[in-house]
Amino acid sequence: MIKNILITGGAGYIGSHISEVLIRNKKKIFIIDNLSSGYKKLINKKAKFYKVNILNTKKIRKIILSNKIDSVIHLAANLIIGEGEKNPKKYYTNNVKGTNNLLKACKNTKVKNFIFSSTAAVYKDGQYRVNENSIIKPKSIYGKTKIRGERLIMNFAKKNKINYGILRYFNIAGSSPSGKIGLISRKSDHLFKNFSIELMKKKPKLKIYGTDYQTKDGSCVRDFIHVSDIAEIHFLILEKINKMNISKILNCGYNKGLSVLEVAKEFSRQSTKKIEIIYTKRRNNDLIKIIASNNKLKNFIKWKPKFNNLAKIVKSCLDWEKKLKNNR
Ligand SMILES: NC(=O)c1ccc[n+]([C@@H]2O[C@H](COP(=O)([O-])OP(=O)(O)OC[C@H]3O[C@@H](n4cnc5c(N)ncnc54)[C@H](O)[C@@H]3O)[C@@H](O)[C@H]2O)c1
Numbered sequence: 001m002i003k004n005i006l007i008t009g010g011a012g013y014i015g016s017h018i019s020e021v022l023i024r025n026k027k028k029i030f031i032i033d034n035l036s037s038g039y040k041k042l043i044n045k046k047a048k049f050y051k052v053n054i055l056n057t058k059k060i061r062k063i064i065l066s067n068k069i070d071s072v073i074h075l076a077a078n079l080i081i082g083e084g085e086k087n088p089k090k091y092y093t094n095n096v097k098g099t100n101n102l103l104k105a106c107k108n109t110k111v112k113n114f115i116f117s118s119t120a121a122v123y124k125d126g127q128y129r130v131n132e133n134s135i136i137k138p139k140s141i142y143g144k145t146k147i148r149g150e151r152l153i154m155n156f157a158k159k160n161k162i163n164y165g166i167l168r169y170f171n172i173a174g175s176s177p178s179g180k181i182g183l184i185s186r187k188s189d190h191l192f193k194n195f196s197i198e199l200m201k202k203k204p205k206l207k208i209y210g211t212d213y214q215t216k217d218g219s220c221v222r223d224f225i226h227v228s229d230i231a232e233i234h235f236l237i238l239e240k241i242n243k244m245n246i247s248k249i250l251n252c253g254y255n256k257g258l259s260v261l262e263v264a265k266e267f268s269r270q271s272t273k274k275i276e277i278i279y280t281k282r283r284n285n286d287l288i289k290i291i292a293s294n295n296k297l298k299n300f301i302k303w304k305p306k307f308n309n310l311a312k313i314v315k316s317c318l319d320w321e322k323k324l325k326n327n328r
Contacts, residue, residue: 002027004027004028004069005022005072005073005238006030006032006063006064006072007022007031007073008031008032008054008073008074008075010029010031010032010038010043011033012037012038012042013182013184013185013188014169014230015031015038015042015075016042016043016181017176017227018230018234019031019047020044020176022234028048029044029047030067031044031049032076033049033052034054034076037188039185042184050063053098054098054101054102057102058105068110070113071112071114071115071238071242072102072106072113072114074099074102074116075117076094076102077095077145078090079119080187081141082285084141084142085140085141085284092141092145094145095142095145095149096148096149099153103152103156106162108160112242113163113242114163114164114165115234115237116149116165118146118150118167118168119142119143119169120168120223120251120292121139121287122143122150122168123138123168124136125139125287125290126289127290129291129292130251130291130293131293131296132249132296139287153166154166163241165238167233168250168292169225169252170222170252171190171191171224171225172224172230173190173191173192173224173225173226173227174226174227174307174312175316175319176227177316179319179320191224191260192263192314193321194207195264195267196267196317199271199318200322204275206267206275206277207280208264208278210282211261213282213289215289218261219259220260220287220289221288222289223258223291224263225253225308226305226308229308232303233297233301236301236303237250240300240301251296252292253291253294254294255293255295256291257289257291261277263310263314266314267318270318
């Protein structure tokens with residue numbers, strides 16, 4: 001049975017939601033985070049926190065051994081696409097070397113399961129609905145570091161006989177219905193976050209980058225998945241790979257494409273203010289359209305999403321943003 005779970009990056013947006021679900025399911029949680037983009041206030045009170053860098057193999061190994069860690073969920077990474085292009089070294093060090101050092105710390109311990117947060121950004125652009133066997137060709141440095149991470153984990157798992165779950169997240173949005181956690185960082189460059197921040201202003205302006213793509217309305221198309229659904233997936237996958245002694249690579253998305261313009265219109269609909277939608281030119285490195293074929297995931301864990309609804313996701317983002325604004 002899974003008991004003691006180490007979450008790297010547990011003070012971040014997704015890590016805090018995963019902690020919430022696992023703690024609700026009676027797991028003991030240990031968090032490693034250097035707080036480079038995470039926040040102390042997102043750390044679950046029931047988790048044990050270590051302010052440690054994933055590059056520090058020695059310290060992590062001590063934490064793994066002293067807490068009898070049986071499973072690792074590895075989220076700690078740098079993830080801003082534009083920043084990665086400007087500073088590849090930082091991204092390779094943190095995301096690739098960091099993953100490697102963390103794996104070294106797991107060697108010859110009780111760690112039996114390893115979950116990794118990968119991304120849709122590993123796929124070749126232009127394939128639209130991608131399954132796990134679609135062509136891998138990351139456009140960004142960030143995507144390249146994630147595919148390197150995946151390979152390190154697969155090699156390690158084979159040699160050391162552990163199970164892995166490589167989860168390729170699509171675009172995460174929303175915040176927990178508990179109202180206690182959500183996305184804080186303003187640097188994250190998430191569409192829903194940017195729009196939520198705008199809606200707190202007197203005269204909100206929602207920017208659409210690119211209006212001439214070959215998509216339903218000319219703007220980019222993404223598969224947005226609610227963060228609470230993603231968090232629950234981690235719990236279910238961990239239980240399943242442990243029980244079956246099996247490893248899987250799985251897309252995590254709803255198999256549903258929403259355009260950036262559709263999202264902007266929903267934000268506009270939920271606001272009482274006059275919203276200006278600004279159409280502007282394409283950005284470099286944006287994938288045109290990508291959605292997840294999620295059959296493999298659904299078959300593996302008998303998963304039914306609970307938050308697959310644009311209006312609900314937008315509302316949860318706005319509720320969270322209002323809370324942040326009132327507490328500032
Ligand atoms: N947010 C998304 O839409 C999305 C999509 C695909 C994949 N992912 C992946 O999910 C994971 C979590 O993303 P998030 O959105 O929660 O981001 P986040 O920035 O909120 O969380 C990352 C956490 O990792 C910590 N961290 C970074 N480098 C570290 C290091 N060297 N040592 C220790 N801690 C470190 C940060 O302080 C932060 O708390 C990342 O691996 C990211 O690549 C996110």
